[in-house]
Amino acid sequence: QQQVKQSPQSLIVQKGGISIINCAYENTAFDYFPWYQQFPGKGPALLIAIRPDVSEKKEGRFTISFNKSAKQFSLHIMDSQPGDSATYFCAASRGGGADGLTFGKGTHLIIQP
Amino acid sequence: EAGVVQSPRYKIIEKKQPVAFWCNPISGHNTLYWYLQNLGQGPELLIRYENEEAVDDSQLPKDRFSAERLKGVDSTLKIQPAELGDSAVYLCASRGTGAASFFGPGTRLTVL
Numbered sequence: 579q580q581q582v583k584q585s586p587q588s589l590i591v592q593k594g595g596i597s598i599i600n601c602a603y604e605n606t607a608f609d610y611f612p613w614y615q616q617f618p619g620k621g622p623a624l625l626i627a628i629r630p631d632v633s634e635k636k637e638g639r640f641t642i643s644f645n646k647s648a649k650q651f652s653l654h655i656m657d658s659q660p661g662d663s664a665t666y667f668c669a670a671s672r673g674g675g676a677d678g679l680t681f682g683k684g685t686h687l688i689i690q691p
Numbered sequence: 692e693a694g695v696v697q698s699p700r701y702k703i704i705e706k707k708q709p710v711a712f713w714c715n716p717i718s719g720h721n722t723l724y725w726y727l728q729n730l731g732q733g734p735e736l737l738i739r740y741e742n743e744e745a746v747d748d749s750q751l752p753k754d755r756f757s758a759e760r761l762k763g764v765d766s767t768l769k770i771q772p773a774e775l776g777d778s779a780v781y782l783c784a785s786r787g788t789g790a791a792s793f794f795g796p797g798t799r800l801t802v803l
Contacts, residue, residue: 584733610790621695621782621794622734667733675790678724678747681733 581605582670584682592690597655599685601668604649608670612679613642613653616665625666626653629674658689693717695795697783703801709771712798716764716785723760724792725768726782734782734794740766770800778802 583602591597603611612627628635628642628651635642641654655662665686669679696715704710716723721742726734737756739747742763751758755774760766770777780797 582733612791614794619796621784621796624791624793627791669733671790675786675792676722678736678739679726679734679792681735684731684733 581680582668582682584668584685586685587683588686588688590688590690591658593658593660595658595689597658597662597687597689598652599666599668599687600650600652601670601682602648602650603670605670605672605680606649607672608680609673610671610675611642611644611651612669612671612675613640614667614669614681616667616684622667627675655687658687660689660691663687663689695783695785695793697781697795697798699798700796701799701801703803704773705803706775707772709769710773710800711770712768712781712783712800714766714768714783714795716766716783717787717793720785720787720793721763722786722792723766724784724786725758725766726784726794728780728782728797730779737768773800773802775802 613625614622616622626637626640630646639656644651665684667684668682723740725737728734738751740760758768782797784792784794786792
């Protein structure tokens with residue numbers, strides 16, 4: 579049973595455009611939702627995270643939108659740059675992040691110059 | 692501040708051989724996790740430590756995998772014997788008092 583479903587699997591966006599990646603979860607006990615960025619040969623790096631009492635969180639060009647009733651959350655990357663080309667993972671956890679993360683399968687993002 | 696340190700970065704072994712991975716978490720982080728990442732997939736939790744106690748090892752295949760964190764700091768993950776299907780990246784992460792987990796660079800294991 580896949581508890582966190584992520585889409586699309588791959589995404590190509592033009593430089594300066596908006597990249598949007600979506601995730602849906604099943605376990606209503608999840609209470610912490612981070613996004614990670616991973617470059618080839620590197621470990622995942624935390625980008626931004628949200629808790630379910632907030633519907634949106636913005637940090638620089640990265641925004642998380644959260645819909646608790648639909649059990650969905652998404653990552654928006656504004657003004658996408660070639661350096662943003664990477665694999666992005668959504669994740670979810672219980673216990674405010676303590677329980678360990680359940681990851682989506684990832685989105686391979688390519689920003690074309 | 693140093694991040695999570697893992698070694699070795701790469702390991703190639705033949706099947707049925709033993710292998711061990713080492714992790715040094717961020718200083719002061721009491722929580723340590725080991726994850727497995729298969730090619731093209733998201734990481735999957737293997738085990739979680741709170742200090743020296745394994746509080747969740749439900750996803751650790753205990754017939755061949757073992758882990759320890761004897762002094763509540765460094766940790767070692769061992770596979771004995773390794774199988775072809777164990778080829779993957781093994782990631783270590785640590786967490787302090789906040790919610791965020793920080794990952795190391797991983798150890799890429801190839802089993803021939």
